[in-house]
Amino acid sequence: MIDSGTGQSVDFKVFIHKIHRGSSLPSVVAGGKYTIGSSDWSTVVYPADVRRCETCHDPKTATQADHYNTNPSAEACGACHDNVNFASGVNHAGGPQPDNAQCAMCHVPKGELEFDASIKGAHVIPVDSSYLTGLVVNLAKVTNGNAGQKPTVTFTLKDNNGNGIAFPTGGTLSLTMAGPTSDYGHTSFGSDVTTTPGYVTESVTAAACDGSGNCSYTFTHAVPAGSTGTYAIGVEARRSEVILAGTTKQQTVQYGAKNQVVYFSVDGSPVQARRVVVQTSNCNRCHVELSLHGTLRNQTQYCEICHNPSNTDFTQRPSATVAAQKTMPNQGIAFDLMVHRIHTGENLPGMGRDYTIIGYGGSVNDFSDVRYPAMNAAGTTGDTRNCEMCHNAGTETKLPFGKNAVVDPQGPINPDQAITAACTGCHADLPAASHALVNTSTLGESCQACHNAGFDYSVSSVHAQY
Ligand code: HEC
Ligand code: HEC
Ligand code: HEC
Ligand code: HEC
Ligand code: HEC
Ligand code: HEC
Ligand code: HEC
Numbered sequence: 001m002i003d004s005g006t007g008q009s010v011d012f013k014v015f016i017h018k019i020h021r022g023s024s025l026p027s028v029v030a031g032g033k034y035t036i037g038s039s040d041w042s043t044v045v046y047p048a049d050v051r052r053c054e055t056c057h058d059p060k061t062a063t064q065a066d067h068y069n070t071n072p073s074a075e076a077c078g079a080c081h082d083n084v085n086f087a088s089g090v091n092h093a094g095g096p097q098p099d100n101a102q103c104a105m106c107h108v109p110k111g112e113l114e115f116d117a118s119i120k121g122a123h124v125i126p127v128d129s130s131y132l133t134g135l136v137v138n139l140a141k142v143t144n145g146n147a148g149q150k151p152t153v154t155f156t157l158k159d160n161n162g163n164g165i166a167f168p169t170g171g172t173l174s175l176t177m178a179g180p181t182s183d184y185g186h187t188s189f190g191s192d193v194t195t196t197p198g199y200v201t202e203s204v205t206a207a208a209c210d211g212s213g214n215c216s217y218t219f220t221h222a223v224p225a226g227s228t229g230t231y232a233i234g235v236e237a238r239r240s241e242v243i244l245a246g247t248t249k250q251q252t253v254q255y256g257a258k259n260q261v262v263y264f265s266v267d268g269s270p271v272q273a274r275r276v277v278v279q280t281s282n283c284n285r286c287h288v289e290l291s292l293h294g295t296l297r298n299q300t301q302y303c304e305i306c307h308n309p310s311n312t313d314f315t316q317r318p319s320a321t322v323a324a325q326k327t328m329p330n331q332g333i334a335f336d337l338m339v340h341r342i343h344t345g346e347n348l349p350g351m352g353r354d355y356t357i358i359g360y361g362g363s364v365n366d367f368s369d370v371r372y373p374a375m376n377a378a379g380t381t382g383d384t385r386n387c388e389m390c391h392n393a394g395t396e397t398k399l400p401f402g403k404n405a406v407v408d409p410q411g412p413i414n415p416d417q418a419i420t421a422a423c424t425g426c427h428a429d430l431p432a433a434s435h436a437l438v439n440t441s442t443l444g445e446s447c448q449a450c451h452n453a454g455f456d457y458s459v460s461s462v463h464a465q466y
């Protein structure tokens with residue numbers, strides 16, 4: 001089947017492969033567009049890596065499910081590899097192929113080596129390669145963690161097989177401390193801590209570890225005197241490794257360790273972990289392996305430490321690579337505001353807003369084109385009303401009354417009270433802001449009076465879809 005307007009194939013396997021590779025299709029990268037009828041799919045970014053074929057081809061459930069491994073064809077493979085001309089052999093190392101008869105001879109399901117021409121091998125994502133040593137960090141305990149003390153963290157470094165390893169050459173590891181877990185964001189760790197509001201990050205070197213990965217590090221910053229409750233320390237680490245050295249497939253792979261967060265009492269009271277609102281496995285229903293900040297960060301309870309109510313992109317904004325962004329107010333990055341707004345994405349311009357964060361190296365990250373894949377009953381994407389795709393059951397209905405206000409310099413209200421920040425992350429237009437503002441008094445927000453569970457306009461009833 002060919003779409004009458006654009007001449008594009010609407011064969012299901014071609015269409016699905018192409019839509020989901022959208023913006024990274026070789027033809028789109030080269031400046032083209034992928035459109036069917038009036039729909040432009042060139043901006044679609046698949047939230048997982050398309051090389052994880054199993055996100056769609058479940059080898060266990062669907063009938064004929066292994067066809068993706070056994071039935072290579074110019075149509076199915078060429079949908080993603082759309083700069084390959086199989087007939088002429090252009091961009092095909094296997095030479096010209098008049099038809100599909102020979103494909104499976106060379107593209108077997110699985111070969112001897114990763115990164116070979118087999119279908120599994122060709123699509124191994126470098127960070128998942130079994131040739132990597134691995135880097136597993138385990139924070140074992142925190143001592144000297146009372147208010148006024150400089151905590152010592154004991155931890156281990158291991159490979160994927162559970163053996164202790166030396167601190168990787170050229171690798172990085174850092175520890176971030178924040179608290180109290182009842183409400184992150186407003187604690188100062190000293191007058192020298194100016195770039196990380198509400199938390200402090202210290203970088204750990206090889207000197208902290210012995211040759212077998214037994215490590216101990218003492219913070220140079222103390223838990224502030226007079227602190228109460230529970231504090232948190234999170235870890236991120238990254239290394240770089242050369243695999244298949246000396247072969248034509250030699251490559252350098254940079255990969256991060258799984259983050260871990262540990263909680264400790266600073267006043268002898270029972271340890272109270274931070275409230276859990278979302279969890280990584282929920283995000284990974286779409287993202288499969290959530291990974292941000294150059295593979296360093298991948299666990300939501302770790303994101304929360306830095307993406308706290310008082311943080312913004314203020315350290316990077318002055319170096320924005322787009323001049324107009326430098327003079328814009330800073331962007332609020334509290335976790336609820338940020339994640340709600342990123343996924344509202346392409347619906348933001350209709351509300352007169354965009355959501356742009358200036359990231360590492362001045363990079364301009366404009367999320368106003370994100371197409372949230374969930375559909376409403378009419379089949380339109382962008383339906384964020386199924387809150388529990390991200391949220392743990394019921395957490396979206398527990399309104400965070402009285403929690404720290406959220407800094408939102410580009411918003412119509414700054415700072416936003418906590419509930420307003422969560423709701424207006426998605427309801428980003430002026431009428432919604434105005435409605436929230438009139439329902440906020442010097443005593444706090446009155447939202448619960450109408451939007452609490454059980455009421456006519458409860459969060460669950462107003463978002464009910466069917
Ligand atoms: C976004 C979902 C998605 C992803 C990711 C995906 N596919 Fe597919 N693929 C499909 C759909 C849908 C079809 C059509 C199935 C049908 O017609 O029954 C298909 C069909 C195919 C076919 C044809 C199978 C047949 O029976 O003839 C092959 C081969 C294939 N895919 C290979 C791959 C490979 C290899 C990858 C990973 C590099 C991959 N696909 C990733 C959705 C996907
Ligand atoms: C869903 C999209 C998708 C489908 C379908 C797909 N591939 Fe790929 N393939 C990729 C991506 C992404 C890469 C990584 C390199 C890149 O970005 O082009 C890749 C890499 C490869 C490579 C390694 C060479 C290179 O360009 O790096 C080979 C070989 C390959 N694919 C063969 C196939 C064959 C054979 C099929 C059909 C069975 C197929 N692919 C189907 C997305 C796909
Ligand atoms: C004679 C062996 C041979 C045959 C037959 C063959 N290929 Fe290939 N193909 C290769 C080799 C070798 C590569 C390069 C592998 C690499 O880069 O790792 C390749 C690469 C590819 C790629 C990745 C192209 C890219 O983006 O770099 C795709 C897709 C592909 N083949 C699909 C097919 C399809 C579809 C057929 C049948 C129409 C086919 N091949 C037949 C050997 C073959
Ligand atoms: C229903 C699917 C879905 C769910 C569930 C989901 N996301 Fe996303 N997310 C997307 C899509 C689609 C994009 C846009 C594609 C992209 O940029 O990777 C995206 C983009 C993002 C981005 C920007 C990515 C970048 O590369 O800068 C972040 C950060 C993000 N999501 C975090 C999360 C977190 C955290 C959760 C869980 C609390 C979550 N997502 C849950 C679909 C989803
Ligand atoms: C150690 C602190 C820290 C942690 C942990 C952290 N971030 Fe960030 N993140 C920041 C800061 C600060 C910014 C603002 C821009 C800047 O300063 O780089 C930012 C910016 C971002 C951006 C926009 C810029 C970009 O590069 O795309 C996204 C998306 C993002 N973070 C997502 C996440 C997610 C998701 C997690 C958890 C998996 C996370 N961050 C964990 C500190 C952190
Ligand atoms: C794409 C993922 C995603 C979706 C979908 C989503 N949320 Fe959230 N939500 C988050 C994240 C991330 C947070 C911050 C979690 C944290 O601070 O630990 C959050 C926080 C909240 C909070 C504040 C909770 C607290 O205790 O601080 C409320 C209220 C909320 N969301 C309401 C909703 C509602 C209502 C919906 C559906 C209409 C929804 N969310 C859909 C990701 C999502
Ligand atoms: C993750 C995104 C998201 C969050 C967070 C969210 N909403 Fe919504 N909400 C929606 C979407 C999408 C709709 C459907 C109508 C629309 O597109 O505006 C909706 C609809 C509504 C409606 C029905 C009226 C209307 O505009 O159609 C009300 C009332 C509402 N939300 C209140 C809230 C309140 C109160 C909060 C905070 C506790 C909240 N929402 C948080 C996405 C969200």
Ligand code: HEC
Nearest residue numbers: 419420423427431432436439440445446447449450457462
């Ligand atoms: C006196 C009752 C009442 C109070 C108090 C109240 N709301 Fe509402 N809110 C409503 C009603 C009624 C609607 C419209 C419902 C509908 O259209 O289904 C609404 C709609 C909304 C919407 C959707 C608006 C839109 O334009 O899509 C948001 C978001 C919202 N409220 C947030 C809040 C927040 C945040 C607070 C507290 C600061 C709050 N509300 C306080 C009654 C109230």
